[in-house]
Amino acid sequence: xxxxxxxxxxxxxxxxxxxxxxxxxxxxxxxxxxxxxxxxxxxxxxxxxxxxxxxxxxxxxxxxxxxxxxxxxxxxxxxxxxxxxxxxxxxxxxxxxxxxxxxxxxxxxxxxxxxxxxxxxxxxxxxxxxxxxxxxxxxxxxxxxxxxxxxxxxxxxxxxxxxxxxxxxxxxxxxxxxxxxxxxxxxxxxxxxxxxxxxxxxxxxxxxxxxxxxxxxxxxxxxxxxxxxxxxxxxxxxxxxxxxxxxxxxxxxxxxxxxxxxxxxxxxxxxxxxxxxxxxxxxxxxxxxxxxxxxxxxxxxxxxxxxxxxxxxxxxxxxxxxxxxxxxxxxxxxxxxxxxxxxxxxxxxxxxxxxxxxxxxxxxxxxxxxxxxxxx
Amino acid sequence: xxxxxxxxxxxxxxxxxxxxxxxxxxxxxxxxxxxxxxxxxxxxxxxxxxxxxxxxxxxxxxxxxxxxxxxxxxxxxxxxxxxxxxxxxxxxxxxxxxxxxxxxxxxxxxxxxxxxxxxxxxxxxxxxxxxxxxxxxxxxxxxxxxxxxxxxxxxxxxxxxxxxxxxxxxxxxxxxxxxxxxxxxxxxxxxxxxxxxxxxxxxxxxxxxxxxxxxxxxxxxxxxxxxxxxxxxxxxxxxxxxxxxxxxxxxxxxxxxxxxxxxxxxxx
Numbered sequence: 301x302x303x304x305x306x307x308x309x310x311x312x313x314x315x316x317x318x319x320x321x322x323x324x325x326x327x328x329x330x331x332x333x334x335x336x337x338x339x340x341x342x343x344x345x346x347x348x349x350x351x352x353x354x355x356x357x358x359x360x361x362x363x364x365x366x367x368x369x370x371x372x373x374x375x376x377x378x379x380x381x382x383x384x385x386x387x388x389x390x391x392x393x394x395x396x397x398x399x400x401x402x403x404x405x406x407x408x409x410x411x412x413x414x415x416x417x418x419x420x421x422x423x424x425x426x427x428x429x430x431x432x433x434x435x436x437x438x439x440x441x442x443x444x445x446x447x448x449x450x451x452x453x454x455x456x457x458x459x460x461x462x463x464x465x466x467x468x469x470x471x472x473x474x475x476x477x478x479x480x481x482x483x484x485x486x487x488x489x490x491x492x493x494x495x496x497x498x499x500x501x502x503x504x505x506x507x508x509x510x511x512x513x514x515x516x517x518x519x520x521x522x523x524x525x526x527x528x529x530x531x532x533x534x535x536x537x538x539x540x541x542x543x544x545x546x547x548x549x550x551x552x553x554x555x556x557x558x559x560x561x562x563x564x565x566x567x568x569x570x571x572x573x574x575x576x577x578x579x580x581x582x583x584x585x586x587x588x589x590x591x592x593x594x595x596x597x598x599x600x601x602x603x604x605x606x607x608x609x610x611x612x613x614x615x616x617x618x619x620x621x622x623x624x625x626x627x628x629x630x631x632x633x634x635x636x637x638x639x640x641x642x643x644x645x646x647x648x649x650x651x652x653x654x655x656x657x658x659x660x661x662x663x664x665x666x667x668x669x670x671x672x673x674x675x676x
Numbered sequence: 677x678x679x680x681x682x683x684x685x686x687x688x689x690x691x692x693x694x695x696x697x698x699x700x701x702x703x704x705x706x707x708x709x710x711x712x713x714x715x716x717x718x719x720x721x722x723x724x725x726x727x728x729x730x731x732x733x734x735x736x737x738x739x740x741x742x743x744x745x746x747x748x749x750x751x752x753x754x755x756x757x758x759x760x761x762x763x764x765x766x767x768x769x770x771x772x773x774x775x776x777x778x779x780x781x782x783x784x785x786x787x788x789x790x791x792x793x794x795x796x797x798x799x800x801x802x803x804x805x806x807x808x809x810x811x812x813x814x815x816x817x818x819x820x821x822x823x824x825x826x827x828x829x830x831x832x833x834x835x836x837x838x839x840x841x842x843x844x845x846x847x848x849x850x851x852x853x854x855x856x857x858x859x860x861x862x863x864x865x866x867x868x869x870x871x872x873x874x875x876x877x878x879x880x881x882x883x884x885x886x887x888x889x890x891x892x893x894x895x896x897x898x899x900x901x902x903x904x905x906x907x908x909x910x911x912x913x914x915x916x917x918x919x920x921x922x923x924x925x926x927x928x929x930x931x932x933x934x935x936x937x938x939x940x941x942x943x944x
Contacts, residue, residue, distance in 0.1 A: 327757050349939045353756045357749065358782040365746040365779075366753030369722075372740060373757025395743050519738040519754065520761045522717045526733060528741035537687070538733065538741075 305487045312450040312477045316380070316406055316470065317342035319454025322489050326352040326375035329363040331385060334418040335474040336408035339380035360385035364392040364405065371401045372527060374496070374518035376458055380406035382474075383416060386425055387432075393467055394433025395529045397553060400465040400514070402494055404457045407469060408477040411658060420658025421475035421583055423629040429469050430607050436550050438557035440564055441469040441607040443581040445589075447481035453566075453604065459492040460564055464556055465513050471606060473629070475583040475660055497523055512556040557608050566604035567613045574599030576675035577617045579638050580627040581606060583660040588627055590663045597676055606634065611641050618647035623673060627653040627661055649673075677710045679703075684736045691730055693801075695889030697848040697874030698728060701795055704851055705731075708858035719762040722751040724771035727802050727876075728795035731766040745776030748783040751790050759940050762862070763790040769810040770800050773829050777809075780831075784838035784867050788934045791861045791868045794831060797876035805879030812919070816883040832871050836927050841866035843927040847873040847896035850923060857925060866933035873921055896921065 303321050310318070316339050320328070328347055330340035340356065347354040353370070357363045363379045370377040381389065386407045396403050409425045411417030429441050440460045442453040454470055461468035497515040514534070517523040526536035531546045539545040557564070570592040578588040581603040592600035601617050603610055618624065624642050626635045632652045639650040653669045655661045670676045683706070692698045709719075716737045723729030725744035732739035738761075742750045747765045755763045772780050772794045783792070799817060800806040807817040809829040816823060832845045842864045844857040854872060861868035875881060875892035886892045904924040 327753065329753065353938065353940055355752070355756065357752075358778050361746060362749035362752075362779055362782070365742065365749035366756075368742075369740065369750035369753030369755075370757035371753075373754045373761070375757045377753070377757070391743055392746065519720050519740075520718060520758050523738065524717075524736060525738045526741070527739065528733065529743060530741070 303485060305485045308483045308485065309480065310447055310483045311338060312444070312447050312472060312479045312481075313338035313408065314342055315447045315450035315483045316454045316472070317346065318483065318485065319451040320378050320404070320458070321346055322451070322485070323455050323458035323491060324376050324493070325378055325458070327367065327370035327377035328352070329355040329357050329366040329370075329379050331357055331360050331363050331381065333360075333382045333385045335410055335477050336380045336382045336406060338477070339406060339408070360388040361392060364389040364403070367403050368392060368396050368399070368401045371403050372519050372525070374520075376402075376462070378404040378406065380408065382408045383410045383412050383418070383425075384414070386428065390428070390432040393439070394435060394437060396467040397433065397437035397439065398529045399527050400553070401467070402461040402465050402516070403467050404454070404461055405467060405469050406454070407471055409471060409473040411656065417658055419474060421473040421629060421660065422656060422658070423471075423473060423582055423584060423633070424656070426471060426606055426630070427633045429471060436554060438554045439467050439469060439607055440464065440557065440605070441471050442566070442605050443471045443603060444476055445582050445585055445602065446476070447479060447483050449604070450476060451483055451485065455489060455491070456566070459490070462494040463492050463508060463513070464560065465494065465516060466557060469607075471582065473583055474658070508556070508560065512552060512559070561608045561610065562612065564605060564608060565610040565613065567610060568602040568604060569600070569613070570602070571596055571599035572617070573620055575622050576625065576670065576673065577601055577621040578625045578627060578666070579603070579614065579617065581634070584628045584655070587661045587663045587666050591666045591670070595676055598670060609637055614638055614641045615645045618642040618645035621647060623647065623649035623651070623675065625651050625653055625669060625673065625675075627666070629655055629660060631656065677716070679706050682706050682710065682716065682736060683734050687734050690734055692727060693878040695875065695877040696727070697797065697872070697876070698731065698795060700848040700851060701728075701793065701854070701872050701874060702731060702734070704855040705793065705858055707855050708862060712859055712862055714762065714862065718760060719764060720754060722747045722754065722763060722765045724767050724776060726768040726771045726800070727797075728766050728768040729771055745771055745774070746779060747771065748776065748779040748790075748792065752783065752786070752788050755788050755790055756935060756940055759935055764862075765790060765792040767792060767794050769794065769796040769798065769831065770808045773831050774809045781834060781838045784835050784840040784869070786934050787839060787841060787866045787931050789865050789867070791870070793858070794869070794871045795874045796831065796871055797874045797880060798828075799876050799880040801876045801879045805883060817880070818883075832869070832926055835869040839867075839931060840869045840927065841929055841931055841933070842868035844869075844925040845871040845873065846923050847900060847921060848875060849893050849896045849900070853923075860925070860928070866931055
């Protein structure tokens with residue numbers, strides 16, 4: 301479905317709908333859950349007849365299963381959920397990683413654990429996104445901080461999931477999802493489609509070698525594709541007892557993402573070279589933006605992608621500052637990751653501004669913490 | 677089509693035990709499929725987890741071997757994304773009725789065009805013989821050492837109540853009826869369901885004085901009661917509730933299938 305370029309005043313979740321349409325979504329399955337429901341509602345209007353399929357299913361497990369099935373039918377497919385729904389999807393996320401199925405999962409994060417705060421923002425699912433399913437695997441995750449980025453990073457989620465044959469996540473939250481703001485849809489949007497098996501393309505968009513990401517054998521084209529979540533060889537022969545096959549497969553699933561961190565990772569840097577640097581993402585970075593813009597003693601590294609972990613920009617920042625403040629809307633999940641990289645790169649002081657309950661940290665809360673740290 | 681073109685010889689030996697009913701079901705399915713002359717390359721086979729769910733991996737076509745219980749949900753997405761594909765799901769009693777019960781009920785209700793074949797062996801065979809939702813009352817398993825105190829689930833009756841377009845149940849003894857039902861199911865639009873009560877001599881029979889597969893087939897013969905759709909009330913579609921296995925074609929109707937209602941593709 302074509303979307304018209306131009307300027308729009310939209311809600312974050314509606315911008316995600318537009319981003320998925322711009323990416324060429326053809327299948328969406330969802331289950332009502334606050335605060336992500338507007339995405340399902342929006343797509344139920346758009347995906348009809350020849351434009352694609354919208355499906356409301358019996359639970360979130362069914363949704364993500366259907367989305368994986370649709371992807372093997374050769375179409376771009378997405379689901380959107382929050383909190384408990386995201387927890388229910390974890391087993392199938394591991395299946396998508398193991399079977400190398402390109403799918404997009406939007407998680408409009410809310411306060412947990414359990415039912416928690418359905419209507420309030422949180423960043424409590426960042427580690428679940430990385431480690432939620434059993435076993436070793438890598439995923440790609442983006443964290444928008446505005447209506448515009450709900451659009452832009454939805455497109456990136458599709459692009460990178462297609463490129464690397466991996467589940468990709470848009471980690472939004474109730475604040476960003478329900479925020480209203482300006483969306484500019486550009487004339488030209490870069491779209492990447494999966495490299496199908498047996499298909500030659502002139503516009504080769506891939507610099508990922510076939511050894512890491514195999515061409516996608518879509519169903520119904522005589523490939524006799526066999527897809528399984530069990531340990532398998534390249535020809536999909538099940539070999540659950542074979543040590544070498546398991547090791548090669550699982551290492552490749554990780555390597556295809558980790559080796560391409562530079563291609564995947566996105567970030568925004570304000571006032572680089574400041575003595576004190578804030579590292580943050582999503583709605584937790586909103587207040588930090590204001591502080592960093594107004595005070596040149598403080599800089600900001602805003603992570604637009606969270607997984608694979610953006611080690612390079614954090615290392616760069618750590619080498620050039622004397623202290624780092626990590627801000628996030630959980631009790632310190634990415635803090636541990638940032639601290640590890642910072643310490644390895646000579647920045648000895650890494651502090652945390654953690655805020656849960658639903659409201660993003662305000663500029664004055666940032667200033668208070670920065671004063672404590674002697675930064676301002 | 678020769679049977680060795682239909683099944684993948686290169687994947688043999690298969691995982692099934694000697695005397696398992698899966699071979700009978702595979703043979704009947706091959707017969708039904710090849711007699712209808714359906715195109716293998718335009719058929720996708722979907723399975724969940726369990727012995728019966730492994731069957732798709734032995735068929736020489738596209739196969740999606742999924743997570744436990746979710747085969748119908750995966751199949752729903754695949755069918756709606758690529759409506760020209762015929763979809764066949766192989767599943768078992770645990771996969772379909774226990775962990776996947778919700779998807780089964782809603783699959784029947786949604787009525788997306790697919791054929792679901794459930795091999796009901798009354799036990800969790802792959803994990804070594806634990807009681808399942810269809811283990812008959814007072815029968816033995818590794819998790820019911822004092823006899824099963826629960827009563828079995830009736831999968832066919834659920835399919836009837838939830839709205840499937842075609843529902844039949846046979847045992848592995850009824851190979852001709854089973855083959856005919858598979859043909860009817862494959863030819864019919866919408867959600868079609870064939871349950872096959874099958875023997876697991878290794879993990880069910882052995883603990884219930886039927887270690888020899890022929891004893892299990894004898895048990896099926898003695899306890900089967902034939903009832904067809906022509907007879908009225910559906911509460912007679914019970915499985916082992918009174919120690920009997922009701923067999924027959926229970927429903928054959930033409931509810932409009934989901935993809936027609938939403939205007940996706942045309943039925944191949």
